[in-house]
Amino acid sequence: MEARANLLDVSNLNVVFYTYRGVIKALNGVELWMNKGERLGVVGETGCGKSVTSKSVMRLIEEPGEILSGDIIFDGRNLMDLSEAEMRKIRGNEMSIIFQEPVSALNPVMNVGFQIAEVIAKKKNTRIKKQYPAAAEMLEFVGLDSERVMKMYPHELSGGMAQRVMIAMGLAPQPKLLIADEPTSSLDVTIQSQILSLLDDLVSELGNAVMLISHDMGVVAEFCDKVLVMYAGNSVEYASVKNLFRNPIHPYTKGLLKAVPRIGRIDELKAIKGTVPDLVDPPLGCRFHKRCPNVIDICKVELPPFEEIEPDHYVACYNYSSDKGGDQ
């Protein structure tokens, strides 16, 4: 299959988690791709598999989870074929990740300087101590007073500072791809916008590709070039930001946008009826069909393919598919 993009091309990604309640089918054939230097927003409600997707891309899914199948082509290599040792060379080197809760994502017994220097030392294959100046430089880069912060421990940092440290740590190895898993959701609003614009500036300067996981449509609209909408472990719609917000096609995306408040908006916010399906026992066919206003028969039995219905606009919905399954 021809790669759809030149940095990352994830296709048919299936991830499950084994629990006492049964097997959670967390990702059910996720499709996702990114070009170099591009910013992709991944949106969807809680539990739709955004974070699992981001961890899968780094192959950080652990027991009781497992990547069942799928291809993750990153920079010309299929990560699924690599050994754990080869994967380690990619992690924290060509790819890095920023987590949602910065304070708990930093090791409480190590000072900030050490934790940043550690990742640089790993990339350059030197002793950690030698990289303290480089770590200090990174801290200055994210707007922190390096002299003071280097020696600080995570519990002494505020949420915003900790997230800056995480960003410094993520960008320190100058990765080709930075995954930001809800980097702002645990911060308060003013800090959120600060962190986001900081990330924006730094990434523009360095030119890394960023995958921004978020449930905040506004953040994505502001920050990203492309958007992928996920629902219950499926990719349901992919388009450029402009296109998606102007012309949403999938019924779920439409529903999602109707639920977003905007200044000047005077009509009532509409919630999508129903609830997210239980992924231990997901509905047959399209996982959205029970809540979908435009459901047709085939949706109940078969998963719609993720198809390009207009240039660079992909949707998984039988209402728009060329393949109507012979029903119509």
Place this chain on the structure above:
Amino acid sequence: MILVLFGVSCIVFFISHIIPADPVSAILGGNAPEEAIEKMEEKLGYNDPLPTQFYNFITGAVVGDFGVSLRTNNPVMEDIKRYFPTTLELTFLAMIFAIITGLTLGILSAVFRNKMIDQISRIFSIIGVSMPVFWTGLLLLLFFYYKLGILPGAGRIGFFSSPPDHITGMYLVDSILTGNWSAFKETIVHLVLPAFCLGFLATASIARTTRSSMLDVMKQEYIMTAKSKGLKNSVVIIRHALRNALIPTVTIIGLTFGSLLGGAVLTETVFSLPGLGRYITQGLLSLDYNSVMGGTLYFAFVYSLVNLIVDILYAVLDPRMRV
């Protein structure tokens, strides 16, 4: 710590004075003349009212004077100085053994959770916690000394060899300091069984705590961060996880030290080591209250000292504890 020690002194004092036994007639025998008994009671201060006796005991204890042992006729403190190094040597060796094996087993258990090695180490731990020290000791003696004959059964050093010159009283340390390697070797051989026997219990509880706190730490988000940095598994476990997991383990190590001191009493008896534990036991059997009170208080002192060190260690391990 001072409060703790004061509490312990109250308890040992009152317990030993409540016991309905008469040390004086134990010394002089049942048929001693009346006036000899009176003279002895006067000499030992047993005619004083209890509060006065207690006052004398406490003021003496503060400066390390526990009176004269009725059995050995030496000042108790001197006896302690003579006997304690053996106990210290034994408990230290047991502790080192317990920390090394306990941590290793705990880490392996957590890393290979529910695998073969985890099961084995858990069985080992259960056995360790459940077997009484004196019974383990007897079994070990039966097997290694009586059946196999590869390890000596009793004492600190071979019957025909002379101990190293006295410096600290701990044969191992002394033999190193004086370069007396044959004595060193012999002492080690004599201490293997008692130290293992005593350390077994501690190993078990250290392994269990390490396992559970490692498992807990491995679930934390910063471990995921460490992995996302592309660090080797061993680095993630030792550098990132272990230091966090050690915090609860250190508490347990401090507490276990107490049970080791207690266990030392039994172990020393089983292996006939002339330690402080055996000194107290014998003191108790011959109603020698001064040595019992002094020895117990000394144990309490060492125990609280160790826990003080543990508290200091906390701050070293965990920056959140530093104020």
